[in-house]
Amino acid sequence: MTDRAETEAKIRDLIDPFNKKGVEIDGGTRFAQDLEWDSLTVMDFVASVEDEFDILISMNRAAEIETVDQLVDAVRQLESER
Amino acid sequence: MSDLFSKFDPLIQQREDLLSTGLTDPFNLVMEKVESPTVAICNGRRTILLGTYNYMGMTFDPDVVAAGKKALDEYGSGTTGSRVLNGTYAGHKAVEDALKDFYAMDHAMVFSTGYQANLGIISTIAGKDDYIILDIDSHASIYDGCALGNAQIVPFRHNDVEALEKRLKRVPEGAGKLVVLEGVYSMLGDIAPLKEMVAISKANGAMVLVDEAHSMGFIGENGRGVAEAQGIIDDVDFIIGTFSKSVGTVGGFCVSNHPKFEILRLVCRPYVFTASLPPSVVATAATSIRKLMDGADKRAHLWENSKRLHAGLRQLGFQLGTDEPQSAIIAVIMPDLETGAAMWEALLKEGLYVNLARPPATPANMTLLRCSLCAEHSGDQVEEILGMFAAAGRATGCI
Numbered sequence: 001m002t003d004r005a006e007t008e009a010k011i012r013d014l015i016d017p018f019n020k021k022g023v024e025i026d027g028g029t030r031f032a033q034d035l036e037w038d039s040l041t042v043m044d045f046v047a048s049v050e051d052e053f054d055i056l057i058s059m060n061r062a063a064e065i066e067t068v069d070q071l072v073d074a075v076r077q078l079e080s081e082r
Numbered sequence: 083m084s085d086l087f088s089k090f091d092p093l094i095q096q097r098e099d100l101l102s103t104g105l106t107d108p109f110n111l112v113m114e115k116v117e118s119p120t121v122a123i124c125n126g127r128r129t130i131l132l133g134t135y136n137y138m139g140m141t142f143d144p145d146v147v148a149a150g151k152k153a154l155d156e157y158g159s160g161t162t163g164s165r166v167l168n169g170t171y172a173g174h175k176a177v178e179d180a181l182k183d184f185y186a187m188d189h190a191m192v193f194s195t196g197y198q199a200n201l202g203i204i205s206t207i208a209g210k211d212d213y214i215i216l217d218i219d220s221h222a223s224i225y226d227g228c229a230l231g232n233a234q235i236v237p238f239r240h241n242d243v244e245a246l247e248k249r250l251k252r253v254p255e256g257a258g259k260l261v262v263l264e265g266v267y268s269m270l271g272d273i274a275p276l277k278e279m280v281a282i283s284k285a286n287g288a289m290v291l292v293d294e295a296h297s298m299g300f301i302g303e304n305g306r307g308v309a310e311a312q313g314i315i316d317d318v319d320f321i322i323g324t325f326s327k328s329v330g331t332v333g334g335f336c337v338s339n340h341p342k343f344e345i346l347r348l349v350c351r352p353y354v355f356t357a358s359l360p361p362s363v364v365a366t367a368a369t370s371i372r373k374l375m376d377g378a379d380k381r382a383h384l385w386e387n388s389k390r391l392h393a394g395l396r397q398l399g400f401q402l403g404t405d406e407p408q409s410a411i412i413a414v415i416m417p418d419l420e421t422g423a424a425m426w427e428a429l430l431k432e433g434l435y436v437n438l439a440r441p442p443a444t445p446a447n448m449t450l451l452r453c454s455l456c457a458e459h460s461g462d463q464v465e466e467i468l469g470m471f472a473a474a475g476r477a478t479g480c481i
Contacts, residue, residue, distance in 0.1 A: 040446065043218055043237055047245065056252045058213070058234040081254075 007053075007079075008072045014048050015068070027069035053079055100420070106427045108438040118142055119330075119458045124435060132453045132467060133437035137410050138299045138380055139458030140330030140370040150331075153365035160360045165192075166347060169358030177368040181337055184371050185306055185321065189343040192335045192364070194356050196295055196324030197223040199334030202352035203291065203320060204262065205231035212258035215249050217241065217274070219267055219445050221293065230352075233260070240267070240445065243278045250286040259288035265308030266296035269444050269452065270403030271411030273301075277312040284317055291320040299328030299374040300381055300410055300457075325367045328374060333359050333367055380457040384410055387455045387464050394468040399481040403450065413439075414451040414471075421480060422449035428474035434467060 012025055015035075019025065023035055031037050037045065046057050049071070055078040057065075065071050101107055115123040119139035120131050140146055153173055163169035174192060181190035193199040204227030208214045214228055218237040228235045234257075238245040246261070253259055261283040263274050276292065283290045294307030302310030305328075309315040319340060325333035336346075347353060359367075385407075392407035395414060403413030416422030419440055426438040429451070437452040444450055455464075475481035 038447075039442070044239075047239060050252070051248065054252065056213075056234075056236055056249060058236050059228075060234055 004072065004076065007076055008068070010052060011049065011068065011072055011075065014045065014052060018045050025068060027067065027072075029068045030066050031068075031071075032066070049075065055079060055082065100423055105423055106430060108423055108426050111430075111435070116141075119456050120463060122435070124430065127433055129430070129433050129435050130459075130463060130467060130470075131435050132455070132459075133435055134456065135296070135327040135454050136330060136456050136458075137296075137384060137454065138328040138330070138370075138374060138377060139456045140328065140373070143330070143370065143373065145373065146330065146366045146370045149369040150362040150366040153361040157361035159362075161358045163357060164354055165358045166354050171358075171361055171364070173361045173364040173368065174358060177333075177364040177371070178335075180368040180371040181323075181335055184304075184375055185315075185337045187321075187337040188339045188341075190335055190337045191343070191346060191350075191353065192333055192359065193353055194334070194359055195332060196322070196326055196334030197226075198352040198356065199322050199324070199336055200224050200293065201227045201230055202350040203322060203336045203346070204228060204260070205352070206346060206350040207289075207320075208233035208258070208260045212260065213253045214260045214262060215246065215253075215288070216262040217264065217267075219269065220262060220264065221268065221295075222443070224262055224264075224293065241272070241274055243275055243282065246279055247282045247286070250283065250288060253286075259283075259286065261288045261290045263290065263292050264296075265292055265294040265301065266409040266411065268296050268411060269439060269448075269450060270413045271296075271407075271409045271452075272404050273297075273308050273408045275312075276309050276318075277314050280309070280314045280317050289319040290317065291322060292318050293322040295322070295324045295327055296409060296411065298323045299377060300384055305374055305377060305381060325363070325370075329367050329370045331363050331366045331370070333363060377457075384455060384457040386461070387457070387459050388412065390461070390464050391453065391455060391467065394464070395471060398468065398472050398475060400471070400475065410455045412453045412455070414453065416449040416451060416480070419449045421478065422451060424478045425451060425474055425480050428477050429470060432470035432474050434470045434474075 046062050050057055053075050065074055113122040119136045119141050122129050122131055161169040178190040178192055200223035208231050210232040212233045214233045215236045217240055219240040236249050238249050266273050280290050292309050297307040299305040301308050309318045320336055320338045323335050325331045388407040388410050392412050401415040439450040439452045441447045
């Protein structure tokens, strides 16, 4: 089990290739509104997070995740459930 | 009062911008007369139909039409009832028997549309703690089936065998798993690597549902679809199909060998809470399905048409959805919606109808001119079609 900062750093690395507008990322950054990702980009990004952490993020779960902080928490929870 | 329609403003604006250029609305075409599976009159003009999914050209088959007329005379215009109440006539059992014979399977359940077949089967068999693992490019009816149910939904990258396997292995121990695939994906006309995907799904304890809407009657030795062509149809738990493509009318179905399959008739809400198909529709469907069993010559001609159109369009310089023709769908990729709409209109003026497909229905935000061939297109018609593409493509600067 890694610490939260490490999980967040990994997620930020995964956001980079999708952050085409170069938006400044912090914990409160929202994927849809701030990064302006469409549903296809979200699905591609979710797949990369799943593969990095070896977890499943269902569409049901993903629909509840709006911000970077919420994603970090969800990933840590899913990792602990594994 | 907040207007609930405000959310549609961006789409309304996009449509107005497009139509203000004087363009014909691609989503409002009226077929004034239909002469045959391949020709209709649109805006007073004789138009070759190249976007109907009427793959086997059964809509004007004399036996099919006669069966419908006879049923209309003998059973009336409609059933006015659910399949589980007053809406099951002899014709509904007959079409289910025809499906069982066509697919050589034990059970067949007919729905009022193909959309409802996916909606009903997927939402009913996958429950709250089950996982549905589906190709990301799945049809809207599959996604809506997922949304209607309560299962956990996990998409994987289109046709990516490894991505499917990884996700299957991550499903929690003991959870039920349903893998949902399509034989032919209707936007680009590409087929799925079902052999590998079904084997991996079975190895990981999943049930498999394959939507063969765009392959029935055409692909596979007996026209049973891509699962038959790839030799794994016996490992598929549920096949979903439609009467609105090769069969030539309307309706949907699921066939299966699952021993408990018949219970679905009582628990599947999109089956129970809607009126059954009219007697004339099931009579035309049953007749058409039985004729499709002997359609080998038509299947061969349809493949010839598909190969010729694919090669001809590529020679003209169009960018296509697949490197080789894989089905009876040939997708021409347009650079953007404006060019696609202009090209669509230019083709219509030449006397050719194709489907304009655009986001969000298309993968990767593509605008497509989707062509679907018919076994009744003559070789001459295919050459005529290529001539129209050449003229319209040059007029709009696409080639």
